[in-house]
């Protein structure tokens with residue numbers, strides 16, 4: 001099987017970055033095809049931390065080519081910062097980083113629009129990166145594709161047509177305003193710096209696949225943040241499921257042969273919206289602290305909300321992406337607990353739809369597991385895991401009717417085991 005998609009099955013932050021990093025070693029190419037710099041992956045290699053927002057973390061493997069697909073939204077300033085860090089580290093991007101001209105350009109007025117939206121009646125708790133307004137423009141057919149951006153005459157026309165409208169709107173709402181001329185000049189300069197990476201690569205991926213090359217599709221966010229099937233309206237603005245990744249890459253859905261779903265051993269979410277298994281304050285006090293659990297947003301630094309694993313919700317996420325295998329992360333965060341709860345059903349056995357109205361009303365039914373109360377840090381093979389870890393993993397597989405292929409129990413590359 002030469003293609004695999006790696007998708008999050010909760011509300012993002014499942015630890016996909018580390019799993020992608022591990023699997024990327026065997027890949028020829030890695031594609032990010034939805035979302036933008038709202039995502040954040042932290043990779044620890046030999047004690048050194050790397051933060052990624054849009055560039056696939058696989059860029060750290062010198063043999064892997066990295067692609068940013070047409071389904072993404074691109075903030076040039078943030079992307080250039082990522083490129084700068086990589087260049088400083090001596091990582092070559094030449095003939096290794098490709099950005100689709102179909103992707104859309106995030107402009108400063110998108111962030112200003114988002115400020116107004118988030119001050120309104122239904123704040124989502126977004127990352128404030130301009131992601132939603134940029135996608136809004138793209139479906140309104142008023143956005144600017146990167147291919148248009150790097151063509152000076154097209155960009156000028158499209159930018160000033162949009163900027164006038166945006167400025168009038170922002171001013172009428174009493175929001176912050178902007179200087180179109182200054183932004184235009186700045187974004188022309190950015191386009192000169194990024195032009196070398198912008199190329200329609202979609203055809204070449206098909207050709208590479210025919211030659212048997214291996215590709216990984218790197219999902220951002222998670223199933224419950226999917227713009228259509230997540231906990232709407234508290235979602236992001238792109239399709240976060242496996243199908244969405246194929247569409248965003250400009251490839252047929254049959255291209256993705258396998259989908260690996262990543263779950264965290266408990267649940268988290270950032271921003272507002274329903275969260276059936278969220279900890280009570282008492283449970284929170286007994287759980288690992290935010291610092292110990294490393295539960296601060298990579299992009300915004302916000303404290304993540306935390307709760308127990310939610311099986312009905314994961315089953316839905318597995319169905320949405322056609323997941324056939326799982327990776328489970330952050331087992332080590334449960335090390336100190338003497339009891340671990342898992343939501344196995346919702347009260348009354350009602351299996352809700354997952355739109356916000358329904359999921360906001362459910363009451364979880366929990367099963368309790370005995371904890372292991374031992375550090376898993378030094379584990380090297382499956383048999384070395386305390387018995388209760390193995391029982392916990394077996395039960396998750398049974399409850400989800402899906403095999404676990406990878407277990408991660410720490411931020412470093414070494415704290416990962418392949419089970420099959």
Ligand code: IMP
Pocket residue numbers: 011012013038039040124125126127128129131132220221225234235236237270271272
């Ligand atoms: P947006 O994507 O910035 O529009 O934010 C919409 C919702 O998705 C908010 O609840 C964010 O906290 C959440 N979100 C967006 N990206 C991520 C991510 O990478 N991890 C976790 N949550 C995210």
